[in-house]
Amino acid sequence: MGRILIIEDEEKIARFIELELKYEGYEVEKAFNGRDGLELVKTHPFDLVLLDIMLPGLNGIEVLRRIRQFSDLPVILLTARDAVVDKVTGLDGGADDYITKPFAIEELLARIRATLRKKNVDSVIKTSSELVLGALRLDPMKREVHVNEDLVHLTKREFDLLHYLLENKNIVVNRETILQQIWGYDFTGETNAVDVYIRYLRAKIEEPFGLKLLYTVRGVGYVIKDE
Ligand code: CA
Numbered sequence: 001m002g003r004i005l006i007i008e009d010e011e012k013i014a015r016f017i018e019l020e021l022k023y024e025g026y027e028v029e030k031a032f033n034g035r036d037g038l039e040l041v042k043t044h045p046f047d048l049v050l051l052d053i054m055l056p057g058l059n060g061i062e063v064l065r066r067i068r069q070f071s072d073l074p075v076i077l078l079t080a081r082d083a084v085v086d087k088v089t090g091l092d093g094g095a096d097d098y099i100t101k102p103f104a105i106e107e108l109l110a111r112i113r114a115t116l117r118k119k120n121v122d123s124v125i126k127t128s129s130e131l132v133l134g135a136l137r138l139d140p141m142k143r144e145v146h147v148n149e150d151l152v153h154l155t156k157r158e159f160d161l162l163h164y165l166l167e168n169k170n171i172v173v174n175r176e177t178i179l180q181q182i183w184g185y186d187f188t189g190e191t192n193a194v195d196v197y198i199r200y201l202r203a204k205i206e207e208p209f210g211l212k213l214l215y216t217v218r219g220v221g222y223v224i225k226d227e
Contacts, residue, residue: 001025002047002116007037007063008078009055013101017050020105021112034058041067048115050108051095052078053086061089068094072156074115076108088196094156097184114184131166134226136205136213138166147209154204157182161197162205165214165224174221198222 004026008014011032018028029044031037034055041049049067053060064075077090077098087098096115099108131138137146143159145152154162160182165173175194183193202214215223 001027003027003029003045004112005029005031005037005040005044005046005049007031007034007049007055007060008052009033010052017105017108020109024109026112034060034063038063038066041071041073046073047119048074048076048112050076050078050112053090054080061086061093064090064093064095068156074119076111076115078103091157091193092155096156111184118184131163131169133166133169133213133224135209135211136166138163145205147205147211150209152204154201158197158200158204161194162201162224165222168224170223170225172217172220172223178221194222 001024004021006014006017006021006028008017008030009032014030014032018030021028029040029046031040035058037049037051038058040046051060051063055063058066060077064077067073067075072094074096075094077086077095079086079090079098079100090098096118097111099111129140131140135148138144138159139146140163145154145159145162161178164178164181178194198214198216205211206213212227213224215225217223
């Protein structure tokens with residue numbers, strides 16, 4: 001099934017999640033602060049981390065940043081209600097998903113399944129070959145993007161979005177499909193997350209190079225194409 005690490009300082013919540021996950025057949029470890037959690041990630045193989053943002057000492061965002069320095073292990077953030085800044089910072093920092101407390105355990109289980117599924121899909125994609133569109137090259141294996149000869153640094157989410165658009169080049173993809181493919185579940189009511197990330201991409205792969213590749217199709221979604 002998979003090994004899951006819970007990093008959560010509220011021990012009652014951590015124990016509750018642990019029981020539910022074990023009941024579902026997952027192996028579970030717990031850490032009650034960021035430092036212990038980080039140490040476990042470094043020393044044990046996990047398939048996924050549930051990471052609370054509000055931790056004493058080393059907070060969740062910082063733990064995530066340190067994990068991403070050496071690992072692309074899937075991370076789902078546990079955030080407080082309406083902490084929009086946390087969500088954006090977390091997703092930019094390379095979180096795979098987040099869930100807002102308090103949550104229904106069924107929702108958490110669904111997010112975990114979706115994230116683990118997506119990890120498996122990613123590992124298949126990683127074996128495929130380079131995607132090229134004009135001056136833009138994306139190497140799924142190395143997870144690198146070049147425009148002309150310049151290496152462009154993208155966050156995990158930006159990379160996945162660009163990768164998906166390139167796989168569908170010249171095809172208009174709608175926001176909901178993008179959300180399902182890249183965010184991995186139905187992101188009801190927050191489809192503007194796609195628009196935000198398209199803006200990030202434009203600022204990185206178009207504007208510095210004077211290129212036009214990403215097109216908005218009003219009321220539908222986006223298409224990547226070379227004029
Ligand atoms: Ca907490």
